[in-house]
Amino acid sequence: MALSGPAKTVAQTVSLVVFMGAMAWASVPFYDWFCRVTGFGGVPGQVDVASDDILEQTIKVRFDGTLNNNMGWEFKPVQREMELRIGEVGLAFYEAYNPTSRTIAGQASYNVTPYAAGAFFDKIDCFCFTEQVLAPGERVQMPVSFFVDPEIVKDDDGKYVHTITLSYTFYEIDLPEGYAALDTDRQTDLN
Numbered sequence: 001m002a003l004s005g006p007a008k009t010v011a012q013t014v015s016l017v018v019f020m021g022a023m024a025w026a027s028v029p030f031y032d033w034f035c036r037v038t039g040f041g042g043v044p045g046q047v048d049v050a051s052d053d054i055l056e057q058t059i060k061v062r063f064d065g066t067l068n069n070n071m072g073w074e075f076k077p078v079q080r081e082m083e084l085r086i087g088e089v090g091l092a093f094y095e096a097y098n099p100t101s102r103t104i105a106g107q108a109s110y111n112v113t114p115y116a117a118g119a120f121f122d123k124i125d126c127f128c129f130t131e132q133v134l135a136p137g138e139r140v141q142m143p144v145s146f147f148v149d150p151e152i153v154k155d156d157d158g159k160y161v162h163t164i165t166l167s168y169t170f171y172e173i174d175l176p177e178g179y180a181a182l183d184t185d186r187q188t189d190l191n
Contacts, residue, residue: 051122053150054087060163061148065094068171072100073134075170078141087150089124093141094168098134105133105175108168116157117164120149128168133179 003011061084063077078093098104108128112121127142134140146166152158 051087051147051150054085055150055153057086057153058083059086059148059152059161061090061092061146062163062165063092063094064165064167066167066169068169071106071170071172072102072104073098073106073170075168084148086148086152089145089147091143091145092166093143094127095139095141096132096134096170097139098136101136103133103135103175103179105131105173105179106170107131107173108170110166110168113165113167114161116155117148117152117161120152120155120158121164121166122147122149131173131176132170133176 060081062081063079065075065077067073067075074095074097076095078095082090082092084090096106110126110128112118124145124147126144126146128144132140132142144166148164152161
């Protein structure tokens with residue numbers, strides 16, 4: 001049966017709202033995927049192996065660490081900067097400390113600046129690929145291994161980049177199920 005008049009308008013409006021809601025829901029994971037693949041917005045790439053090509057030209061990499069407003073940890077890079085040859089694998093560490101009396105799970109978001117370097121900054125392994133869980137009073141050093149793709153020297157914008165800043169922001173997430181039970185038991189023991 002075909003709709004007509006106001007019923008047709010309502011059906012079209014509801015369909016449009018549902019479609020727009022679905023597009024909004026899908027836009028976040030799609031945008032994240034797009035940025036990881038292209039380096040758009042300063043998001044570094046993820047790779048399985050390092051470059052075979054190591055240039056004599058060096059580049060400076062700076063490290064920055066911040067926390068979301070509600071995150072109870074302390075978080076900072078162990079080393080503020082390093083200089084390495086383009087294509088050479090670098091290994092840096094970030095330190096996280098949970099000074100609270102409760103277990104806290106966190107996830108790090110990251111980017112590099114300048115944005116032109118995002119497509120050439122490749123991470124081999126990183127603590128940011130998975131959630132991190134720290135018990136009360138726990139302090140950890142978390143590694144990130146990376147390299148700057150030698151193709152940066154051929155890029156119209158990238159060839160002028162001499163310093164790259166790798167930034168992480170940790171934010172609190174829900175405890176994984178197994179940890180949540182342990183934290184509840186710990187709180188019961190304290191009371």
